[in-house]
Amino acid sequence: MTLKSGYPFWLVKDGLPFTYPKLDHDIETEVAILGAGISGALARYYLVEAGIECTTIDARTIGLGSTSASTSLLQYEIDVPLHRLTQMIGRDKAETAYKLCGRAIEELGKITKHVGIEYFEKKKSLYYAAYKKDVAWLKEEFEARKAAGFDVTWLEAEDVQKEYGFKSYGAIRSELAAQTNAYMLSHCLLQHKHKNNRIFDRSPVTDIKHHKDGVTLTTDTGYTIKAKKLVYAVGYEVVDFIDKDIVKLLSTYATISEQYNERNFWKDELLIWNTADPYLYLRTTADKRVLVGGRDEDFSVDWKRDKLLKKKTKQLTTDVNKLFPELDFKPEFSWTGTFGSTKDGLPYIGEYPGKPNGYFSLGFGGNGITFSQIGAEIIRDMILGKENENAHLFRFDR
Template sequence: MDLLSGQPYWFYKNGALNNYPSISEDLSEEVVIMGGGITGALMAWYLSQAGVPVVVVEKRHIGLGSTSGSTALLQYEIDTHLTKLTELRGEKEAVTAYRLCLEAIYKLQDIAAEVGEEVNFSLRKSVYYASKQDELPELRKEYEARKRHGINVEWWDQDTLRKHFPHIKKSGAILSHDAAQVDTYRLAHCLFQACIKKGARVYDTIQVDEVVHQKEGVLLRLSNGKKIKTRQLIIACGYESQNYLSQTVTRLHSTYAIISKPIPQAGPLWYENALVWESARPYLYMRTTEDQRILIGGKDEAFQSAVKRDKLLKSKSWQLAQAARRLFPDLPFVSDYEWCGTFAETQDGLPYIGGVAEHPNTYFALGFGGNGILFSVIAAEIIRDLILKKKNPHAAIFGFDRA
């Protein structure tokens, strides 16, 4: 399926970082991971670190699905507010989900440091402002809930917000001290290269035509006639994983992003180069890059087809550029790259992680939503524990049988 169109900045910036072979013979391995994006890379990393031998297969080139189009704002905030998630799942599970995402930021920081500084991981603050006056009470309630549960946040009133962002003429915002950003495409490649050094085998441009469940494992039939036998299969193919499920767990959306040319300014482009986003749904979101570019995304639409999504790219890109100029009129925003993609969300905003009865010896790592990278860290830990026959105390929060 066509996941992405346009000029995804991270691929244009990095190019084809590494070469991976195709499969020329039948294989057998303890664990096979379907999916060569950031979710599959993190899954391979955690398993390789635990000494579990893995084979990874990807039907595209490594990282050229949704990963190359990721805007990589790493935020503990789930697309569903903590207050709303508490109503849906109860306070204990909602708070645990938020805390796991927050912890995942710093786990990813440690992973990035181990695989190399070139992934451009950097901690940031995050500013989440009320788009409309009537959304302010709900945002204030959300701030109080986060503060009550020990999340490091501050409340910015209108004057404080104007002080730091003079042209964001809104009534209030939550400042979060825990956020980050990264070059996701490069990170995925670095993770796979590190896994290969530990004995993992990574293949791309190979299509899995059939998944056959057997008594003691899973057989994958490939498009080139070869086969892979495995005791346990992990499906980490993003929203395309829905093709292997009879249970519908996703809603698809089209999203758009653009990035400016480098802005010749010393120092931060705005307050501490924080991540910036808004309470409206769909929401605008912004970040900077290490070479002083502005990345802005949003203007989401319900997904109908890749053709209809792509037809809107020019108009959506223009709207995003106008929004950037309106919010930061003192910065010379000149659009450089623009792209669009398809992403999935769930009803409660949480990922789906674990197994289903219809697919024995198979685990799904479905890190949907606005913070899918952090969800993928959580998924990698849970599935690693399941494979190692260890009890994970958080697995049930993200299971397929949740209410």
């Protein structure tokens, strides 16, 4: 599956910061991790911190899947608003899911400090009503978040105009958010306690056999990895490994501006997104750029998706300049990629029937990075034989 095309900014900016060998010999290991994007990198981090020997393998050069195309906004919001998720699964479960995402942001900040990397920046976020008809449910969402204990403020249309300089019909401002660079964060996490050449890329796994004592993976060149446990961190390519219809694949688009001479952006440079469907979102970068994304399409066929990139870039440019005319946004790099949504906006984490000793960390949705952190903790606990009180929220049979 071709997960992205165009020129993802992070890949252009950071290139290939580290290199990894192909698998050219047989290996035995405690845990094998299939996939070395942000989900696999976080799973590995939690396992090696727990003292568990890991071997990570990826079919591509590391980071060149959907991770390099991530726009890397870190928010506690799930694609399904809290008040609607409450109606779907109950208040306790819905609030727990949202709070876990909020905690994940904090934990990611702690991880970057622990590893000594800089790819994390705390932010606020602004969720604004794109249409007048959205105000009623957005206010309901505000009340639901406030009741759940989130630090939020309701802003009327005139407040948004005065503080942030653009037209809306009202907004929720959240104090908890952050932004990162998922591509470099993944690479740096993989370097943490990296020894014995236990990370391999460009080594497609063509056969996986689960049995009662472990799992055996075989690559396209015939080498094997024999592991006691296997973590599937394959993201949207999970459709190649399971038969359950759990994710709807879409196409999403992003473009980033030329570098500005001065940081004359909006107040606090908070994360901005709206209630449109598909929603528009904006963020800034450390090197004085503005990134905008959205304009999703209801299909994932790569050639069809790629054909629209030029058109979508123009539309996103118009969107930004309509919101902030003074920015005079000029796109420099644009890209498109595969995106996925689930029935309730939640990820799928844990065991899957018929695959003994296998665990899945599938962070689908708009906040896949926070889901990946949650998944990494849950899978660590499962492998250690510890009970995780939140695992039931993300089971395949929920």
